[in-house]
Amino acid sequence: MNKVDYLRISLVDRCNFRCQYCMPRVVEWDYINKQELLTNTEILTLLTHVFIPLGFSKFRLTGGEPLLRPGVVKLVQQIASLPQTQDLAMTTNGALLPEMAQNLYNAGLRRINISLDSLQAETFAQIIGRNGTIWWEKTWTGIKAAHKVGFNPLKLNVVIIPGLNDGEVLDLAALTRSRNWHVRFIEFMPIGNDDLFNGRGWIPSEELRQTIRHKWGLEASQVTGNGPADVFQIPGAQGTLGFISQMSECFCSRCNRIRLSADGWLRPCLLNETGQMDLKTPLRRGVNLATIRKQVQKLLEIKPEINFQERDPGTNGGIYSRTMSQIGG
Ligand code: SAM
Ligand code: SF4
Numbered sequence: 001m002n003k004v005d006y007l008r009i010s011l012v013d014r015c016n017f018r019c020q021y022c023m024p025r026v027v028e029w030d031y032i033n034k035q036e037l038l039t040n041t042e043i044l045t046l047l048t049h050v051f052i053p054l055g056f057s058k059f060r061l062t063g064g065e066p067l068l069r070p071g072v073v074k075l076v077q078q079i080a081s082l083p084q085t086q087d088l089a090m091t092t093n094g095a096l097l098p099e100m101a102q103n104l105y106n107a108g109l110r111r112i113n114i115s116l117d118s119l120q121a122e123t124f125a126q127i128i129g130r131n132g133t134i135w136w137e138k139t140w141t142g143i144k145a146a147h148k149v150g151f152n153p154l155k156l157n158v159v160i161i162p163g164l165n166d167g168e169v170l171d172l173a174a175l176t177r178s179r180n181w182h183v184r185f186i187e188f189m190p191i192g193n194d195d196l197f198n199g200r201g202w203i204p205s206e207e208l209r210q211t212i213r214h215k216w217g218l219e220a221s222q223v224t225g226n227g228p229a230d231v232f233q234i235p236g237a238q239g240t241l242g243f244i245s246q247m248s249e250c251f252c253s254r255c256n257r258i259r260l261s262a263d264g265w266l267r268p269c270l271l272n273e274t275g276q277m278d279l280k281t282p283l284r285r286g287v288n289l290a291t292i293r294k295q296v297q298k299l300l301e302i303k304p305e306i307n308f309q310e311r312d313p314g315t316n317g318g319i320y321s322r323t324m325s326q327i328g329g
Pocket of ligand 2: 015
């Protein structure tokens, strides 16, 4: 059984993008009220008194868009300076990195994943549900800023959607040939926008690998992460290609992570809502932290039985009560 020592912390459910695969197409979108978000102090209390004593040492900040959270740089600095933090990373859409990359780095963040689904500004705009080429420019400038200040590894997350960006697999993979960047293809998952998923479908990682193999060849990489990606390399490339294949190749038995939402819900599996637990209410009611820790420990004990393949159909009439932007990926 895998040791669960990696916590993904969603800092905010808001986002400055409206990625088609992540959020449903609705005009009005209910965000979590500010008072319902865990405060920095509450996050640090949970880390120090609940998660770290249970063996957690790796943390990833995500969202929504984590850079929209006021005080994010301070929080990075506080988590990075906890003596038990072995690894602190962030997943972001990168649009705010041009002005924030240096401060985040100075605060102690070293690893960053930036989502980049297209190298074409118009396609990018279509995917992220925003008008204009300015957004691609912001994200691309953000990637370059992160590279310049020294983030390493610098990973680019790509979700390939048939008919939207499947013609760019080679162009995106080619980014790794002369740069020490790591492109990770994530299979499109049925969460966030069912209409898009049912309408367009998803492409298995092996199909993407075939396309890349055919052009340049592909070899297993010496660099492997501690996550779910299968890592490859174009021969002679500086960077690597990761494939996260939760749809075609279940990796639930290797899962080492659990997720904390911005409003304090702990979720044992991305695609299964069984067992999810509210930590904020007991925390705010002053329940003893040792009691909360015991409840989390119990959830960790049953986590291996909660997996994606045998998932419940969602607790909300067959629809997950939370979208990807609310869980954090
Ligand atoms: N806003 C940040 C970003 O986009 O990087 C962080 C949050 S986002 C929910 C985290 C990751 O989830 C992104 O890399 C995004 O591409 C991925 N994602 C969102 N919806 C997805 C879906 N339906 N299937 C696969 N990946 C998805
Ligand atoms: Fe926002 Fe990230 Fe979801 Fe896109 S994938 S809508 S950037 S949370």
